[in-house]
Amino acid sequence: EVQLVQSGAEVKKPGESLKISCKGSGYSFTSYWIGWVRQMPGKGLEWMGIIYPGDSDTRYSPSFQGQVTISADKSISTAYLQWSSLKASDTAMYYCARHAGTGYYYYMDVWGKGTTVTVSS
């Protein structure tokens, strides 16, 4: 069974750093792009960026470029989303999602259950 298992909920203070994870199983992890989607409380889905674990090529939405870092460790089939200095506005649910399809036609066919990040002083 194809699965993405995300790390647990986090509660952090403004200014702290954070790295959350997404472990893939049941498929060839290095053959699919994997990305991150933000959902702020009561709001819609926002596409953040993706990484190709095979060669670590990354793409970011202009809205998130420079705000977060996406990385992957193919040896343990895990992708990461990282912040160097959290803000209260980073409070949200974060989903990882496998991207299927080919260039300019990518869609998200498998999703993790989400990681809740709460940033509060």
Add this chain to the structure above:
Amino acid sequence: SYVLTQPPSVSVAPGKTARITCGGNNIGSKSVHWYQQKPGQAPVLVIYYDSDRPSGIPERFSGSNSGNTATLTISRVEAGDEADYYCQVWDSSSDHGVFGGGTKLTVL
């Protein structure tokens, strides 16, 4: 950046047909994908490549895309279809994904 516009809400009676639109400049030239999200759950892909259904998605769900509007159609709507629905495309000019704002489907 490419913008997708969805109506905030659509209401439909059980057994009727719901149509949820997704507007974008010449969206007919892109591939549109649709996701269903129920409260407290992760999104689920219901339509990809405009009109293809993943395995396990009922035939009641269909999609179309032409001109400046893509449409998700849900036939014979059931109470269990009540959810938020999001369209998504790939913005080829800046090489990133884009979601519509989402539509809340209410089954009366």
